[in-house]
Amino acid sequence: xxxxxxxxxxxxxxxxxxxxxxxxxxxxxxxxxxxxxxxxxxxxxxxxxxxxxxxxxxxxxxxxxxxxxxxxxxxxxxxxxxxxxxxxxxxxxxxxxxxxxxxxxxxxxxxxxxxxxxxxxxxxxxxxxxxxxxxxxxxxxxxxxxxxxxxxxxxxxxxxxxxxxxxxxxxxxxxxxxxxxxxxxxxxxxxxxxxxxxxxxxxxxxxxxxxxxxxxxxxxxxxxxxxxxxxxxxxxxxxxxxxxxxx
Amino acid sequence: xxxxxxxxxxxxxxxxxxxxxxxxxxxxxxxxxxxxxxxxxxxxxxxxxxxxxxxxxxxxxxxxxxxxxxxxxxxxxxxxxxxxxxxxxxxxxxxxxxxxxxxxxxxxxxxxxxxxxxxxxxxxxxxxxxxxxxxxxxxxxxxxxxxxxxxxxxxxxxxxxxxxxxxxxxxxxxxxxxxxxxxxxxxxxxxxxxxxxxxxxxxxxxxxxxxxxxxxxxxxxxxxxxxxxxxxxxxxxxxxxxxxxxxxxxxxxxxxxxxxxxxxxxxxxxxxxxxxxxxxxxxxxxxxxxxxxxxxxxxxxxxxxxxxxxxxxxxxxxxxxxxxxxxxxxxxxxxxxxxx
Numbered sequence: 001x002x003x004x005x006x007x008x009x010x011x012x013x014x015x016x017x018x019x020x021x022x023x024x025x026x027x028x029x030x031x032x033x034x035x036x037x038x039x040x041x042x043x044x045x046x047x048x049x050x051x052x053x054x055x056x057x058x059x060x061x062x063x064x065x066x067x068x069x070x071x072x073x074x075x076x077x078x079x080x081x082x083x084x085x086x087x088x089x090x091x092x093x094x095x096x097x098x099x100x101x102x103x104x105x106x107x108x109x110x111x112x113x114x115x116x117x118x119x120x121x122x123x124x125x126x127x128x129x130x131x132x133x134x135x136x137x138x139x140x141x142x143x144x145x146x147x148x149x150x151x152x153x154x155x156x157x158x159x160x161x162x163x164x165x166x167x168x169x170x171x172x173x174x175x176x177x178x179x180x181x182x183x184x185x186x187x188x189x190x191x192x193x194x195x196x197x198x199x200x201x202x203x204x205x206x207x208x209x210x211x212x213x214x215x216x217x218x219x220x221x222x223x224x225x226x227x228x229x230x231x232x233x234x235x236x237x238x239x240x241x242x243x244x245x246x247x
Numbered sequence: 248x249x250x251x252x253x254x255x256x257x258x259x260x261x262x263x264x265x266x267x268x269x270x271x272x273x274x275x276x277x278x279x280x281x282x283x284x285x286x287x288x289x290x291x292x293x294x295x296x297x298x299x300x301x302x303x304x305x306x307x308x309x310x311x312x313x314x315x316x317x318x319x320x321x322x323x324x325x326x327x328x329x330x331x332x333x334x335x336x337x338x339x340x341x342x343x344x345x346x347x348x349x350x351x352x353x354x355x356x357x358x359x360x361x362x363x364x365x366x367x368x369x370x371x372x373x374x375x376x377x378x379x380x381x382x383x384x385x386x387x388x389x390x391x392x393x394x395x396x397x398x399x400x401x402x403x404x405x406x407x408x409x410x411x412x413x414x415x416x417x418x419x420x421x422x423x424x425x426x427x428x429x430x431x432x433x434x435x436x437x438x439x440x441x442x443x444x445x446x447x448x449x450x451x452x453x454x455x456x457x458x459x460x461x462x463x464x465x466x467x468x469x470x471x472x473x474x475x476x477x478x479x480x481x482x483x484x485x486x487x488x489x490x491x492x493x494x495x496x497x498x499x500x501x502x503x504x505x506x507x508x509x510x511x512x513x514x515x516x517x518x519x520x521x522x523x524x525x526x527x528x529x530x531x532x533x534x535x536x537x538x539x540x541x542x543x544x545x546x547x548x549x550x551x552x553x554x555x556x557x558x559x560x561x562x563x564x565x566x567x568x569x570x571x572x573x574x575x576x577x578x579x580x581x582x583x584x585x586x587x
Binding site: 150164 | 296297298317318319320321322323324325327329331332333334335344345348349402405406408409
């Protein structure tokens with residue numbers, strides 16, 4: 001508990017306290033500052049979008065890795081972790097090289113919103129795959145066979161037997177993926193160009209506040225993001241419980 | 248005949264699981280597929296259920312060719328060794344699963360009166376089944392809150408809910424401890440007398456098969472060794488394997504027979520008796536086990552009662568004469584080299 005306090009609780013409290021220096025004004029000013037508001041909208045919106053994409057794609061990739069047999073499966077299984085293991089600024093460099101102005105593929109998304117989506121999707125891909133995969137592996141074949149012999153078709157088995165079992169892990173992966181996305185800095189700062197009102201993410205905005213010596217605004221913005229992260233994680237947990245109970 | 252299996256072969260890679268299996272399983276009876284592990288009995292059961300497909304041969308259930316039918320269309324109930332419960336559903340929901348799928352597939356809107364009536368009917372059926380398997384008070388629990396025996400009874404109710412034409416059980420009591428296993432098999436026998444659906448169960452426990460089944464199919468190394476009632480198998484085994492698998496076997500001269508089918512005498516007054524020396528005497532509960540040596544150095548096991556052993560004053564080193572009892576199941580020992 002002391003460890004947890006030192007590591008998590010005290011720094012969090014410090015942020016909230018710093019933000020409190022400016023009183024309610026600090027929050028209101030930050031929120032009404034249209035540039036900050038745009039950054040919040042962009043970051044939260046893109047993070048939700050990317051998490052949504054991951055829920056579908058990550059689950060499908062996990063399914064394929066567990067259930068299908070194909071050439072190169074072991075390699076794919078290994079490669080999945082690379083975006084996660086790479087330093088984010090390196091990821092940013094890779095993306096800039098591939099989808100930047102000198103793209104060998106002829107795709108240039110630099111300085112557009114798509115670059116933010118792309119960068120976030122790249123770094124958050126492994127989360128859901130890695131949380132769902134072990135649960136799918138553990139799923140007993142005889143449970144699905146039992147459902148089939150009771151008259152369930154493939155779609156029904158998927159919806160009523162498989163999905164409820166993996167929803168908790170999808171939700172856990174989604175929470176991780178969302179948390180990573182709203183805090184992302186390195187991978188998107190290079191490709192997005194951080195144009196105010198257009199492609200500037202919250203993390204970039206916080207940094208520029210600090211560089212400008214405005215710690216109170218930085219802390220206020222940080223506290224707001226803390227609240228958003230908390231809200232989304234709680235919402236995912238509630239959703240997960242409801243789906244898992246319904247059956 | 249309820250289930251007809253004709254010329255079924257099944258291989259897994261190089262391993263021959265079933266080799267030209269032909270068998271008919273009678274309607275309304277409780278049949279045991281008995282044999283050692285890896286002998287192909289579970290594979291045969293899974294082929295009947297459609298969970299496995301035979302390489303060649305046909306399966307028909309109640310006169311309908313089911314060889315290529317998917318498991319969901321066969322209308323068979325299947326009970327797995329490890330229960331295969333739906334963990335996230337309550338006991339009642341587990342039992343209702345098959346009924347729900349059959350009535351509306353969950354697709355009709357919940358507010359229609361038709362669906363309300365369906366629900367009432369399902370509820371009544373679930374209550375009835377839970378009562379049948381003595382789990383009424385556990386209806387709203389999750390399977391993880393039940394013991395192994397209770398989970399298996401729930402799995403049985405779930406399989407029976409859809410009124411299957413045949414009920415298939417794959418080592419249903421294999422994962423339970425000895426006491427619960429014994430209770431459950433007695434209970435299964437009574438249940439079958441109450442609800443006489445054609446039932447086939449797989450077991451490697453010959454005692455279980457003999458106690459519960461009307462008919463036993465002995466399967467070994469992918470082949471059917473013998474089909475018959477428990478008594479006929481025990482008394483007239485077709486070969487050494489069946490004899491050895493259904494009970495203890497010993498050798499007396501050129502015969503293979505059961506240790507309790509040997510009479511012990513104090514003199515050579517019976518025709519065909521063999522003189523032996525008692526080597527060891529072991530008391531196990533109400534019975535006494537002897538190991539005796541013949542003059543040729545053959546060791547013979549004999550089981551007798553305590554009272555008889557006391558009357559004869561059996562102890563180590565004593566000379567006695569052994570005779571096969573009348574009407575004993577015997578198999579000549581030299582015919583086959585296969586060890587049971």
